[in-house]
Amino acid sequence: MRRFWLLLCLLPVACAPPPVAKVPPAAEASSTARPELSGTVTGVRILRGELELTGDLRVPAGSRLLIEPGTTIWVRPSESTKIDPEYLSAQTEILVQGELEIRGSESEPVRFRALPSADPVEPGDPLWAGIELIGGRAHLEHLELERAETGVLVQGGTAEVNAARLVTCRTGLAVQAGGHLTLAKSSLNGGETGLFCWAGSSLNLSDSLIADQDEEGLYLANGCSSTLSDTLLRHNDRGLVAPGEVAGLRFEDNRRDVLPLANGDLP
């Protein structure tokens, strides 16, 4: 009889659920109604508290969006396949052609949390497009952002990003088309690629961590101008993909630390 009770007590342990999934689940919606956010910013707009991004948000040239410390923006995934002409993605996006300033602090970061999708999605799939800087300017401090297609896209604009934490984005950051990105004291965890820098763009990367990417941790294309220091590439499939040697990086537990980039332009 004693053995029976012993076995009964052990049963919950034996049938314990598997370890918690690597991908953080989308945030559960609170029952409290939040102010809604979408559309076009005109002039200067300041965000604070908790808000829900219910649709695309555009900051045109000449306008400015400021996000104060401790702000949490809950992103509602789009259920449409439509892309309006002034936007880039069928997914919910923040498109900045003017200025974006995120004023998080260490004790009060600014958070972008993804709400669950009404459509079935694969674990880890992006739930929204991310922040897209198209020729604008951005200064982002103490930002936490998750489940975006590209956490921050810098296309032809200038972005300074400090103490950001980007989690489970398909691409953490991408800089292209003449963009300039300064990234410091930040971490990019768990996606497909940590950071892309393409031809004609520049990257200044320091004191950061890029980890747990299914593909490339850091991809530096031919023609990307980069200055790197004190950055750790850990547990990625390929830590660094670049055309030549790159200083300022440390490697740990990548399947392959460095994959030389093979190609040059072909006719």
Added chain:
Amino acid sequence: MKRVWLLVLVCLLLPALAQAELRYQGEQTLWKDTVWSGEVTIDGILTVAPQVRLEIRPGTTVRFTYFDSNNDGIGEHELFVQGVLDARGTSAAPIRFTAAGPQRFPGAWGAINMMASEAGNHLDHCIVEYAYRGFHAHFGQGEIVDCLFRHNLRAFQFQDSTVAISRCRIEDNFNGLQFRDATVNLADSLITGGQWGIRGVYSTLNLSGCRIENNRINGVNLRESELHARGNRIAGNRRGVYLQGSRGELVGNRIVNNAEHGTFFENCDCRVTGNRIAGNGRAGVRWLNSTGPLTGNDLSGNGEFALINDGRQPLDATGNWWGSADSGPIADLVRDAAERPACGPVTLAAPLVVPPEIESGPEPQLPALAGEGD
């Protein structure tokens, strides 16, 4: 004598009268067939009623004033066609659809908007610039040839429509073409300088002899669609060709120097033969849960891999050129079950020993239109 002088005066004034600007203000409708020439200003929304034909003659300029009722920075004045639009310019005297006044920026006016407009819509040797949507059709049909679409937010958008575009330049728009539930024949044209070159869902795209170049997100992206792509050059985009849940064929194309994958097939059934898919930044081909012959291609010189099989099924990649005929180097260029056991294996039998001949078709004869530099 007095009558003679009167006659001379009338003859002198007649051209000026004929050239006087035609202006439409507010919401107006053309209820009968109309011909435009010279200068036309649309200061509102002008509708062409069903069964009515609007003919626009060579050299006509149609200007749309800026009006923004909801302060989103996007102009709303437009030409709304429920009848037929027949706009035939010439290279020496193109027809221009543009923004009026000093406010010239992408989205300064609404659209050439076709709604339930059946056969006979024709744009020939036209310049369409600074619109929100250059040519926008719902349940419509159109033929657009030898035209220049530039500086629009979106050059073309169709839904439930059949459109044929040939020998057009689609340059420096925020986005090129977007369509759904449409049949699009796109030939001998240039699409460049946008975010998206071509994006379509639930559609059929026949794409031939085109150059789709230097678009900052995708060159061609289709979902749940059918693609027939022959003899195109798709180069310098971020992704070259991205197909999701689609079917069709890519034959004889040059898909080169795109920053990410040259091609990405996701849940597709596609014939991919005789292409040059080279010099792309990540993989030449990324294959995910797709079927179809992948053979006779040049897959050399891509940045990371020639081919990635991320699907569970095996993939037969017999008879491609990898940049080498040696099995060792070829294996390094392919990622499959050998590296990721959850993925299917790739068969690399009978690699080509020299690059295949990829016939490059003639360069598309793109229009040069008088006054386009203005």
